[in-house]
Amino acid sequence: MYRKKQNLPVIHIDLCTGCGACAAICPTAAIALQGDDPFLKAPEKCTCCAECEEICPVNAISVPFTIGWAEK
Numbered sequence: 001m002y003r004k005k006q007n008l009p010v011i012h013i014d015l016c017t018g019c020g021a022c023a024a025i026c027p028t029a030a031i032a033l034q035g036d037d038p039f040l041k042a043p044e045k046c047t048c049c050a051e052c053e054e055i056c057p058v059n060a061i062s063v064p065f066t067i068g069w070a071e072k
């Protein structure tokens with residue numbers, strides 16, 4: 001059995017250019033823009049797919065990964 005916790009995306013707003021690509025690609029509409037600033041509008045909808053991280057042209061989003069240990 002593996003323990004798993006949800007790792008929500010972290011947005012580094014100082015790097016963000018406000019292009020909107022992350023909000024456009026998010027399959028669950030968990031991330032949205034307010035003005036030029038992306039924010040996690042619906043964290044409960046985030047599936048941690050990391051598509052927002054992959055598409056961001058300036059690496060302003062990171063989705064932390066989890067290291068799991070098998071339990072005996």
Ligand code: SF4
Nearest residue numbers: 026046047049050052
């Ligand atoms: S990790 Fe996936 S589901 Fe979560 S905000 Fe990013 S694109 Fe949307």
Ligand code: SF4
Nearest residue numbers: 016017019020022056
């Ligand atoms: S894709 Fe990156 S640069 Fe574009 S709005 Fe999202 S966080 Fe900002």
